[in-house]
Amino acid sequence: xxxxxxxxxxxxxxxxxxxxxxxxxxxxxxxxxxxxxxxxxxxxxxxxxxxxxxxxxxxxxxxxxxxxxxxxxxxxxxxxxxxxxxxxxxxxxxxxxxxxxxxxxxx
Numbered sequence: 001x002x003x004x005x006x007x008x009x010x011x012x013x014x015x016x017x018x019x020x021x022x023x024x025x026x027x028x029x030x031x032x033x034x035x036x037x038x039x040x041x042x043x044x045x046x047x048x049x050x051x052x053x054x055x056x057x058x059x060x061x062x063x064x065x066x067x068x069x070x071x072x073x074x075x076x077x078x079x080x081x082x083x084x085x086x087x088x089x090x091x092x093x094x095x096x097x098x099x100x101x102x103x104x105x106x107x
Contacts, residue, residue, distance in 0.1 A: 009078075010035045016077050017046045020070050025062050028055035033091040037084070044074075044084050047091040056090060063088045 018032040029051045036045040048063070050056040063070075067086050075083040 006037065009080075010037055012078055013037065013044060013046070013074060016074055017070065020066075020073050021048065021063065024066055024069075025059050028052060028059050030059050030063070033094065042084050043087055045087045045089055046070075047089055047093075049091050049094050060088070060090065 014032050014035045017035065021030050021032060030048050032046055033049045034047045036047070039045070048059075050059045067088060070088075071083050071086045074086065
């Protein structure tokens, strides 16, 4: 169950992560699709979508090198005792949604 505080916290993480990613990636459009702070309280997982898909590997490499910088940025912007470890991952739901859309369109 998500509390109001948890929802606001995730919303702030999502917004700030999107700002950071926008300023720190080149060559493709990367957007934050969701944030997970509930699965593991010691880790913040930021799920992103990259367009075009051919650039996913390049963007992920750029961002993996900057996870510590993102964590530091979040810590400076959010008033909290400690910011958990940050992980950036591709949104697994995006490709599933596209496949479902294609299958339903073909019917």
